[in-house]
Amino acid sequence: MDKNSKNNIAAVILAAGKGTRMKSELPKALHPLCGRPMVRYVTDLANDLKIRRCIAVLGHKSEEVKKVLPPAIRTVLQGKLLGTADAVKQAVPLLKGFEGTVLILYADNPLLTRSTLESLVRRHRENNAAATLLTAHIDKPAGYGRILRDRYAGISGIVEEKDADDFQKDIKEINTGVVCFDMRRLREALREVRPNNLKKEYYLTDCIGILYSRGQIIESVRIQDMQEAMGINSRAELAAANKIMQKRINDAFMEKGVTIVSPETTFLSYGTRIGQDTVIYPFTVVEKSVIIGKHCIIGPFAHLREGTILNDDVVAGNFIEIVRSKISSHTLAKHFSYIGDSRIGASVNIGAGSVTANFDGKKKNVTVVKDKAFIGSDTVLVSPVVIGRGSRTAAGSVVTGGTHVPEGATVAGVPAKILKKR
Secondary structure, eight states, rough: OOOHHHHHHHHEEEEEOGGGGOSSSSSSSSSSSSBBBBHHHHHHHHHHTTTTEEEEEOOHHHHHHHHHHHOOOOOESSSSSHHHHHHHHHGGGGTTTTSEEEEEEEEEOOTHHHHOOOOOOHHHHHHTSSSEEEEEOOOOOSSSEEEOTTTTTTTEEEOGGOOOHHHHHTTEEEEEEEEEEEEEHHHHHHHTOOSSSTTTTOOOTTTHHHHHHHTEEEEEEOOSOOGGOOOOOOOHHHHHHHHHHHHHHHHHHTTTOESSSGGGGEEEEETOOOOTEEEEEESEOOOOOOEOOOOOOOOEEEEETTTOEOOOTTTTEEEEESSSOOOOOTOOEEEEEEEEEEEEEEEEEEOOOOOOOOBBOOOOOOEEEEOEEEEEETOOOESEEETTTTTEHHHHHHHOOOOOOOOOOOETTTEEEEEEEO
């Protein structure tokens, strides 16, 4: 196969690390970014680039990480965490016979964009390079490996900060870690990598110096937005990355016709779906897999949790929490409500302070409120319960479990009794 063929590319995602600085029992790759494990953003990039061969190198709590990966991702275990070169070595047998471009990605670099990686791959192929690095220039490069260049400005190697001398630490050009390799030359370089560093690990970056010493072409692409290259190694960095990703998500919704009154105080998880002309007011939190229709009004201070579906023209207003519930069109729940495990019909009014008591201490039960019902203020619906079409509950009513309010009836009291039938 032609080495420059568009599809002749493989990806190796390094996802073996413990994430010691996260101080967590959860593997670093699984820490959520806007409601989604960070490694899934990286696998999405491989999919967007139409990379057919994608291998994830796993290590710490590998079975947990493997569960969240797409089925098309092949996995290999790095038994001992001996460094990035050793991790890539574990993937090499799964690329037997492959002679194209290998893109090295990292599970803790979820902010990279497709356009940046396309530029990297393009430069690599156009110059028939042995390796092409994604680099950046930053004023305070602490923590990053520095790019070494020869007197002709060609890349001659990379030195990790822990191994750098004072002169090298002053270098502003840094290695992001993301790199394209020619597969054949990578195999050859990996054989020569030795743990000649303070951590006694096998650094993938040493391959650059090895290839340079052989007279191979080392190219680079400078990243324009350093935020893309952010690696996540601590809770503080996770929070910073979450803020960046949240802005991307909110901006994308606004471009599609959603009004977000205060993007800085609106938290929408990855995978949320929101229809055109919906308005999101400040201090709204929307968890993953929530679906919101067109022309809805959400918030302020609303919390929509997993399993929530709002059809068109729904109002979920001030200080409301909704979970595992479907609310049909033109229904109003404007103030101070908890709606859990419920099926709410169309054109229903849910009065201020009304709640569904969906948990009996052992299991969650379902509340059904049918079309055009009117739920009075401070009503408690003790599920399982059914409120019939067009029926009403008086303010302060407690509708006890197992009750089926008939169509068009009015109930009141504690416990609620029928006052009026249709």
